[in-house]
Amino acid sequence: KYVTTSPHHVVSNTELNYASSPVDFKNLIILESQIVHHFLNTIWKKCDTASNCSVPDHVLLHRYMDDFEATILKDVKMDLDLFHLLINRSLIDLNGLGFDAAKHPLKVYKTIQRMINILPPLINSTEYTNDMQEIKKIFLKGKLGNMETNCVLSPQDLVKLGNVAFSDESYAQAVDAFVAAKSNMRNGSLLERAIKYHDIKLDKIKSLISYNDIHVDSGLLLFDAFLHNMTHPNFINRIPLKLETMFPDPPADTDVCGGIKYEAIQNGYIFEKLCRGEDVKTRKDKMHLKCYYSSKSHPEFILKPLKIEVHNKNPLLIQYHNILSEQDMQQYRDQVNKDMKISKTTPSIRSQENKKTPRISRQRTSSGGWIQDSSSKTFPTFNKLLHKIGRILQVDISKETGSEMMQIAAYSPGAHYAPHTDAIFEYKAEERLEPFDLLSGDRIMTFMIYLSDVEEGGTAFPILKTLVHPSKGSALMWYNVQPDVETIDRRTLHGGCSVLYGVKWIANKWIRSKDQFQTLKCPASKQFMESWPLEMHIDME
Numbered sequence: 001k002y003v004t005t006s007p008h009h010v011v012s013n014t015e016l017n018y019a020s021s022p023v024d025f026k027n028l029i030i031l032e033s034q035i036v037h038h039f040l041n042t043i044w045k046k047c048d049t050a051s052n053c054s055v056p057d058h059v060l061l062h063r064y065m066d067d068f069e070a071t072i073l074k075d076v077k078m079d080l081d082l083f084h085l086l087i088n089r090s091l092i093d094l095n096g097l098g099f100d101a102a103k104h105p106l107k108v109y110k111t112i113q114r115m116i117n118i119l120p121p122l123i124n125s126t127e128y129t130n131d132m133q134e135i136k137k138i139f140l141k142g143k144l145g146n147m148e149t150n151c152v153l154s155p156q157d158l159v160k161l162g163n164v165a166f167s168d169e170s171y172a173q174a175v176d177a178f179v180a181a182k183s184n185m186r187n188g189s190l191l192e193r194a195i196k197y198h199d200i201k202l203d204k205i206k207s208l209i210s211y212n213d214i215h216v217d218s219g220l221l222l223f224d225a226f227l228h229n230m231t232h233p234n235f236i237n238r239i240p241l242k243l244e245t246m247f248p249d250p251p252a253d254t255d256v257c258g259g260i261k262y263e264a265i266q267n268g269y270i271f272e273k274l275c276r277g278e279d280v281k282t283r284k285d286k287m288h289l290k291c292y293y294s295s296k297s298h299p300e301f302i303l304k305p306l307k308i309e310v311h312n313k314n315p316l317l318i319q320y321h322n323i324l325s326e327q328d329m330q331q332y333r334d335q336v337n338k339d340m341k342i343s344k345t346t347p348s349i350r351s352q353e354n355k356k357t358p359r360i361s362r363q364r365t366s367s368g369g370w371i372q373d374s375s376s377k378t379f380p381t382f383n384k385l386l387h388k389i390g391r392i393l394q395v396d397i398s399k400e401t402g403s404e405m406m407q408i409a410a411y412s413p414g415a416h417y418a419p420h421t422d423a424i425f426e427y428k429a430e431e432r433l434e435p436f437d438l439l440s441g442d443r444i445m446t447f448m449i450y451l452s453d454v455e456e457g458g459t460a461f462p463i464l465k466t467l468v469h470p471s472k473g474s475a476l477m478w479y480n481v482q483p484d485v486e487t488i489d490r491r492t493l494h495g496g497c498s499v500l501y502g503v504k505w506i507a508n509k510w511i512r513s514k515d516q517f518q519t520l521k522c523p524a525s526k527q528f529m530e531s532w533p534l535e536m537h538i539d540m541e
């Protein structure tokens with residue numbers, strides 16, 4: 001605490017920005033290389049010979065090596081070239097990285113992948129204009145080498161880049177960014193929307209740039225003129241214009257990058273922020289946060305109350321702490337370790353694929369397996385757990401249709417699950433619904449247990465601005481549908497952040513809707529349905 005350091009050496013954890021700070025980027029790579037080194041060492045120590053290897057390590061090692069082989073050959077080369085470009089132009093000293101980037105393309109590749117996920121917010125410092133130019137070059141087309149990134153830079157992002165360059169008096173670069181912003185508006189369609197939704201701000205442009213009336217065409221022409229003139233010093237001095245007001249955020253349903261809605265991109269940014277540990281909750285949001293002991297849902301909990309942490313009240317997001325013993329958790333991990341497979345996701349309703357078959361995706365990079373409810377006959381602790389879940393949630397999972405088999409998933413370092421909702425009826429095309437789905441109804445709620453402790457790798461809820469720490473032995477519960485049990489509740493959009501160190505194990509129990517109507521009294525009363533999700537679990541004071 002009392003060591004004096006120069007301010008330049010103080011690393012602020014809350015402001016890491018790998019996408020635009022070469023220093024943070026370099027630190028990330030060093031950290032990653034240490035993790036990989038440690039990871040391999042741990043495995044090799046336990047596996048002098050393959051036969052001596054315990055199953056989980058063996059599986060992990062193979063997966064790691066497969067991943068390495070698969071990526072090294074095809075995709076990495078282009079990305080590596082771009083990475084070098086980025087490094088050459090920035091302040092990163094390759095010798096200081098702790099490993100030779102050329103010999104470790106997988107590490108480089110993964111590092112770049114992280115960087116893609118954390119595109120803007122862009123910093124407002126002039127120092128990094130050059131790096132930003134690189135970033136812009138890489139991300140402008142939404143492609144990094146052969147790899148599709150989530151999105152191209154939006155006009156808003158480009159205007160922000162332009163602003164930085166502008167205040168840096170790098171006018172050529174600023175013009176470049178603004179021209180790109182204009183071309184990303186796709187023939188003015190966004191400008192047209194901006195005119196429609198934000199005429200006041202456009203009035204401002206009108207008065208600043210020209211005295212003519214604004215129409216879309218003339219708006220674009222004026223913009224051109226503005227870009228053309230802005231490098232002229234006399235003109236610049238006369239612009240008191242805050243450029244971002246020209247490009248206010250578009251409405252949430254704007255299609256920004258071919259099918260991706262602006263809202264999805266915003267949520268993606270918040271997801272990444274949460275995963276980096278940034279606090280995005282306001283003071284008002286925090287007022288509802290609470291921890292307490294509860295014995296409400298079943299008399300069993302009078303003897304051993306549930307330790308409850310409320311992360312969000314409406315919609316409900318609750319974490320139940322210490323509900324499983326280490327011994328039980330070890331059993332669940334062992335149970336699926338024998339034949340773990342790479343996790344798959346079901347193609348969405350929008351996807352061109354006709355098949356029902358789930359596929360391996362970049363959205364979800366964990367591995368997993370299932371434990372059938374019937375294993376509870378030979379597996380007594382599992383039986384106990386199923387009963388306990390029923391009592392905690394006050395749901396009926398005694399029949400096969402009440403819930404899905406328990407899904408166990410493992411994420412190794414770097415693995416993640418992009419934001420999604422768990423409900424399936426709206427998402428799956430009708431012909432893809434299984435008979436089981438039709439009999440059991442939608443995934444009314446999720447009960448997700450953390451079976452291990454990891455560094456990072458929490459569960460982030462961008463709309464609820466909440467990051468849940470994956471503490472071992474605790475379980476998280478939320479609703480995927482609204483009280484009518486049919487409309488999806490998008491507010492519980494969530495995803496698993498990348499794991500930094502360790503292996504994250506989770507167990508998912510998805511409660512299906514149809515069997516629950518037995519336990520819900522008076523479902524016909526609208527009032528009851530509206531209060532149902534809250535009253536069941538929260539001590540309303």
Ligand SMILES: O=C(O)CCC(=O)C(=O)O
Pocket residue numbers: 409417422457458459460494495496497506508
């Ligand atoms: O890994 C996590 O934290 C989230 C997992 C998840 O959302 C899922 O399996 O559906």
Ligand SMILES: [Fe+2]
Pocket residue numbers: 420421422494
């Ligand atoms: Fe999920």
